[in-house]
Amino acid sequence: MSEIADWTTSAVEEPRRGRRNWVKFAVAGALILAALALFLYSTIRSNAQYFLTVQELRDRATEMVGKDVRVSGVVVPESIFYDAATLHLEFDIVDRDSPSADPVRVVVDGQPLPDQMNDEAEAIVEGQLQPDGTFRAGTLMMKCASKYEAE
Numbered sequence: 001m002s003e004i005a006d007w008t009t010s011a012v013e014e015p016r017r018g019r020r021n022w023v024k025f026a027v028a029g030a031l032i033l034a035a036l037a038l039f040l041y042s043t044i045r046s047n048a049q050y051f052l053t054v055q056e057l058r059d060r061a062t063e064m065v066g067k068d069v070r071v072s073g074v075v076v077p078e079s080i081f082y083d084a085a086t087l088h089l090e091f092d093i094v095d096r097d098s099p100s101a102d103p104v105r106v107v108v109d110g111q112p113l114p115d116q117m118n119d120e121a122e123a124i125v126e127g128q129l130q131p132d133g134t135f136r137a138g139t140l141m142m143k144c145a146s147k148y149e150a151e
Helices: 007-047 054-059
Strands: 050-053 068-075 081-083 088-094 104-109 122-129 135-142
Touching: 050 054, 054 068, 054 104, 088 122, 104 122
Parallel strands: 050 068, 104 135
Antiparallel strands: 068 088, 068 122, 081 088, 088 104, 122 135
8 A cells, every 4th residue: 555645735835834934033033133122222221321511411401300410520619518417418519611600519418428528629420400400419429639640
């Protein structure tokens, strides 16, 4: 007893299955790439932070309220207020090249007073501009004083 193979149907069906598999892989690959692109886009947007000067922050104040911002400026002389009991620090910063411009009031809570905090020290603060114009910082970094640099 021998079986007779029907070559007409199997020869026609095989290329169609191959094409269908290729299309399935292409669609699955496109979906994976789209999901990855969406994930990267949302991650980058949520971690984005503006790095501005004091004047740029002033110029874009309405746009920057409530956004994560990093601002660099010089501490205005005699503007530092620190309460050691509550770890509450307030000071004003301005741009180094325009010390007579309107300063931005920085408020930092829950951090000890940095050793380098003094008049005309350069500060970098990260936080959010408040609707009243003050800058509430979560992170305060002081640049090293120039007295440590080689002459």
